[in-house]
Amino acid sequence: MKIGILGGGQLARMLALAGYPLGLQCVVLDPSADACAAQVADLIQADYNDQAALHELAEQVDVVTFEFENIPAQSLNYLLENYPVYPPPIALHTAQDRLNEKNLFRQLQIPVPEFVAIDRFEQLQQAIVRTGLPAVLKTRSMGYDGKGQIVLRHQNEMTQAWRQLGGRPLIIESLVGFDREVSIIAVRNRAGDIYYYPLSENTHYRGILHYAQSCPDDHLQARAQDYIKCILDELNYVGVLALELFDVNGELLANEIAPRVHNSGHWTIEGAEVSQFENHLRAILDLPLGDTQAVGFSAMVNFIGTMPETAIVLGDANVHLHDYSKAPRPGRKIGHATVRSETQMELSDALKNLITRASIVKQ
Ligand SMILES: Nc1ncnc2c1ncn2[C@@H]1O[C@H](COP(=O)(O)OP(=O)(O)OP(=O)(O)O)[C@@H](O)[C@H]1O
Ligand SMILES: [Mg+2]
Structure with a gap:
């Protein structure tokens, strides 16, 4: 059996390696010619929104999965219309936006740090009444490895933080003093x-x-x-x-x-x-x-x-x-x-x- 993977980084590489003993083969789609999974799997080098390439991938595999979280929604929708895709794209959609994610936790009564969605600078002042300080201001999407995040310890740091992150949908959360x-x-x-x-x-x-x-x-x-x-x-x-x-x-x-x-x-x-x-x-x-x-x-x-x-x-x-x-x-x-x-x-x-x-x- 064959598996198509969107993304050709180390996660895809380790998926492909895990598949070998079971006789499974992986094909990865990645924009980069030197995607590290390509050493152990077939590579289709293309952008994630290249429909012809998505078609080429899906046609030759039994199921499509992903290792990269920022796959454009329309690419997934295209695949889903015609091919089996797991995990379900709704999971990806949820994880791509920290606000959706946090709302899902709340809906399921899973405790979360206090948070407020921020679209305008004026909302920040109001928000820290709820979150307190220190708090962490984050972009709602495209963040990874702590990128797109700024810790606010004092009120006077808000302007600078807004200058760096503002203009995109943001979320502010209480900075949790975890054990x-x-x-x-x-x-x-x-x-x-x-x-x-x-x-x-x-x-x-x-x-x-x-x-x-x-x-x-x-x-x-x-x-x-x-x-x-x-x-x-x-x-x-x-x-x-x-x-x-x-x-x-x-x-x-x-x-x-x-x-x-x-x-x-x-x-x-x-x-x-x-x-x-x-x-x-x-x-x-x-x-x-x-x-x-x-x-x-x-x-x-x-x-x-x-x-x-x-x-x-x-x-x-x-x-x-x-x-x-x-x-x-x-x-x-x-x-x-x-x-x-x-x-x-x-x-x-x-x-x-x-x-x-x-x-x-x-x-
Ligand atoms: N509200 C918070 N309170 C305390 N620490 C936090 C908070 N949010 C983030 N951090 C710290 O920053 C790290 C990265 O944050 P987060 O997991 O939200 O972002 P990320 O960029 O998606 O990270 P990754 O993709 O590596 O998991 C967390 O693992 C934690 O150490
Ligand atoms: Mg994290």
Whole structure:
């Protein structure tokens, strides 16, 4: 069977790699000639709104999916008229706009940080009465890796923030003083069965995910599962979905969803019975889902901007390296490594060690 993927980055690459043992092949559509998934899948090099290219992709596959969140709505609608597309485009539509996303959480009675939609400068003053300060002003769409966001700590920072972000639909949210950030990843099939991965605890640096750890048996697992189940069922979702959450004194506040495989679930390749990538393929192809249970304790470290020396990363026998073969560029995710241990204690040491070794970059 063949899968068409809109987007040819590392997520598509890892989906394609997960498909190989099952005899599955992927074709990716990406505007870039050096899309890193093209090393392990066929590439159609075209813009996301090139209808002839979308047609060419969809004609040669059994199902179309996406790894890139900013696919133009009309491209998805075009595909949907004629071909099976999973996850459902309504999920993408929701995730593309932070206001839709937050309204969905509210509708499903999932707690969220206080927020207000902002279209004009005058609304900001009013809004901070609700959100308080500090608050974070964000573009409603097209943001990723913390881009399009400004933290406001004082009233007098509003003019400057508006100068940078104004003119586009915005949202302002209370800046939550969280104890930790977690995410839950789940997979739902066409029959509505849902399998949940253990929570992942995520540490960001300058708005970008730095490392993530699996949390088997976390005390907030059940609550997170309830929340993501509501979203999956509401959207009649098929495939892998991630829900990012803030843990504030044991209460979970929803931040955002990602209607795709997620960076905080990369550890599932070695740290779960069946990875998020394989389970996404299984779900969209209507194959039986695989076990999501953790195998030991895992942590994943992102390589951002530069790749460390391969031999140094592999210096610990429990480390698994993933080099996406992308050109190094500041702020760009170009690889990751996962370390797995028998106990949480061993994992903490191994993670520290990995982070230290990963900071030794290739000369
Ligand atoms: N309301 C908030 N309170 C506290 N921290 C926040 C808030 N919103 C965002 N952050 C911090 O900024 C990070 C990035 O924000 P967010 O997830 O909303 O944006 P993003 O650009 O879509 O990120 P990504 O695509 O990498 O998930 C969060 O993971 C969190 O660390
Ligand atoms: Mg996020």
